[in-house]
Amino acid sequence: xxxxxxxxxxxxxxxxxxxxxxxxxxxxxxxxxxxxxxxxxxxxxxxxxxxxxxxxxxxxxxxxxxxxxxxxxxxxxxxxxxxxxxxxxxxxxxxxxxxxxxxxxxxxxxxxxxxxxxxxxxxxxxxxxxxxxxxxxxxxxxxxxxxxxxxxxxxxxxxxxxxxxxxxxxxxxxxxxxxxxxxxxxxxxxxxxxxxxxxxxxxxxxxxxxxxxxxxxxxxxxxxxxxxxxxxxxxxxxxxxxxxxxxxxxxxxxxxxxxxxxxxxxxxxxxxxxxxxxxxxxxxxxxxxxxxxxxxxxxxxxxxxxxxxxxxxxxxx
Amino acid sequence: xxxxxxxxxxxxxxxxxxxxxxxxxxxxxxxxxxxxxxxxxxxxxxxxxxxxxxxxxxxxxxxxxxxxxxxxxxxxxxxxxxxxxxxxxxxxxxxxxxxxxxxxxxxxxxxxxxxxxxxxxxxxxxxxxxxxxxxxxxxxxxxxxxxxxxxxxxxxxxxxxxxxxxxxxxxxxxxxxxxxxxxxxxxxxxxxxxxxxxxxxxxxxxxxxxxxxxxxxxxxxxxxxxxxxxxxxxxxxxxxxxxxxxxxxxxxxxxxxxxxxxxxx
Numbered sequence: 001x002x003x004x005x006x007x008x009x010x011x012x013x014x015x016x017x018x019x020x021x022x023x024x025x026x027x028x029x030x031x032x033x034x035x036x037x038x039x040x041x042x043x044x045x046x047x048x049x050x051x052x053x054x055x056x057x058x059x060x061x062x063x064x065x066x067x068x069x070x071x072x073x074x075x076x077x078x079x080x081x082x083x084x085x086x087x088x089x090x091x092x093x094x095x096x097x098x099x100x101x102x103x104x105x106x107x108x109x110x111x112x113x114x115x116x117x118x119x120x121x122x123x124x125x126x127x128x129x130x131x132x133x134x135x136x137x138x139x140x141x142x143x144x145x146x147x148x149x150x151x152x153x154x155x156x157x158x159x160x161x162x163x164x165x166x167x168x169x170x171x172x173x174x175x176x177x178x179x180x181x182x183x184x185x186x187x188x189x190x191x192x193x194x195x196x197x198x199x200x201x202x203x204x205x206x207x208x209x210x211x212x213x214x215x216x217x218x219x220x221x222x223x224x225x226x227x228x229x230x231x232x233x234x235x236x237x238x239x240x241x242x243x244x245x246x247x248x249x250x251x252x253x254x255x256x257x258x259x260x261x262x263x264x265x266x267x268x269x270x271x272x273x274x275x276x277x278x279x280x281x282x283x284x285x286x287x288x289x290x291x292x293x294x295x296x297x298x299x300x301x302x303x304x305x306x307x308x309x310x311x312x313x314x315x316x317x
Numbered sequence: 318x319x320x321x322x323x324x325x326x327x328x329x330x331x332x333x334x335x336x337x338x339x340x341x342x343x344x345x346x347x348x349x350x351x352x353x354x355x356x357x358x359x360x361x362x363x364x365x366x367x368x369x370x371x372x373x374x375x376x377x378x379x380x381x382x383x384x385x386x387x388x389x390x391x392x393x394x395x396x397x398x399x400x401x402x403x404x405x406x407x408x409x410x411x412x413x414x415x416x417x418x419x420x421x422x423x424x425x426x427x428x429x430x431x432x433x434x435x436x437x438x439x440x441x442x443x444x445x446x447x448x449x450x451x452x453x454x455x456x457x458x459x460x461x462x463x464x465x466x467x468x469x470x471x472x473x474x475x476x477x478x479x480x481x482x483x484x485x486x487x488x489x490x491x492x493x494x495x496x497x498x499x500x501x502x503x504x505x506x507x508x509x510x511x512x513x514x515x516x517x518x519x520x521x522x523x524x525x526x527x528x529x530x531x532x533x534x535x536x537x538x539x540x541x542x543x544x545x546x547x548x549x550x551x552x553x554x555x556x557x558x559x560x561x562x563x564x565x566x567x568x569x570x571x572x573x574x575x576x577x578x579x580x581x582x
Contacts, residue, residue, distance in 0.1 A: 059419050060419050061418060061419060081421060084419060084420065084421040085421045087419065089415075089416065089419045091411075091415045091416070093410075093411035093412070093415070094411075094412075095412065095413055095414075095415045095416035096413070097336065097340070097412070097413045099339070099340050099343045099344065100336070100339060100340070104339065105413075107332075108332045108333075108335075108336055108413075109416065109420075111328045111329060111331070111332035112328075112329050112332060112416075112417060112420035112421075112422055113420060113421065114325050114328060114421070116324065116328060156416070157416075
């Protein structure tokens, strides 16, 4: 890690009381957080929770209607031009031109950041090699697989050596293997170059790989912390029980075991210090009533359910 | 040092311009749309009307194919501008332009790169069409060709800018057909490209007089006949046409820059 920069002590991003309204609709209702250098910070939340608005503001696409955002000490509302050269933005939709080759895309990007000539050529080649795209450099982007296109997208953004990456749902449309692969690349980038990464996601496994996670719900950060601490806030194991009549069964379980059971998407959710024993007790206590039951260590989705009373996705996915 | 600063300023404009060139060469269908379609219009409409329609306000013996020729070249320029416009809307929402918008470049250099790109493509196709002048019965002079090319460039830069004013305000391409049919095509129809102003009802004459493209078409027509001004017939004077065309192009470019600046994403 290179920690020798003079402004190293300033947080990469400081956001205070950030609000944004579209007409009468409040998309962000006072969001406050800060991200340190080299941190991977994920915003987890359902669609409509405010993630996209936050992304647009952090990526300098849109000025906030209230509150303040400072990136490397610069106020985004007035000094976005000072921030932009140090910022790399990965959009949810690809920003690669499919008609152009991978190298051509990277060269155009470099030109936009004031790089040219031999310096840009060698930077482009180095970045492609770094991301393992060297042998696809002169292929048109449209011939690449989804996973490789995503990696090329990241390569493009890295051409100008940004210190902060802001990414909107970066692994959208990737299969689990490609997603894992993309994540490894991000971690390596953080280790090697101390890049700060802010990303939005609605995928649990993507969020769990972040150093810290902020849970966004209805324009507010309802929780923030490292994934383990957040998961620790859920008591013990999470037991999920499917029954023919979950509401009724919830009442009975409360009477019998004195535990809090909530019905979410037709299934009973119970927090219990010892999941496997509880499952056996429930099955014994209500013979024939339990269709199926699972238990496990809490995930960030369980944290989200505990905080908001609903699942991240409204349908079982 | 000074050279480096200039290069840095021109770099985004150049790179966006170059991208338009490369993309065009890799999308053959665009060439068909912007060149072959007007060619068909010219042959079919020009040929079809030539028997029944002697353009009034032109010297005796001017065939409709000849009258329509500068008009159809203007349509080539217009089509190219429309293509540039549609691709901008898509590009900005989910394509390459997203990333350009967060790069440390000014919106005016983005618009300049786009407008120069669109204008260059239009110009190349316009020049190809210019080779058909003998088929239209027009004998070009060297100075006429140079002047006509210069005017074509100004017109296509202006039309692309006009398209960009619309593109930077639009959220999706859905509404674009309405705008194309209600604004861009009428601008062309009323410009004297399709029929002359002589003899049309007064209200229509006024509409034609207020259409900025009227002066572009007139300037272009006068340049084609630079060696033989009498053959033009009734049309606004060259000086007036040139001044208004340059003015229109300048206003359109400033408006496009403003639209781009106001656009959040």
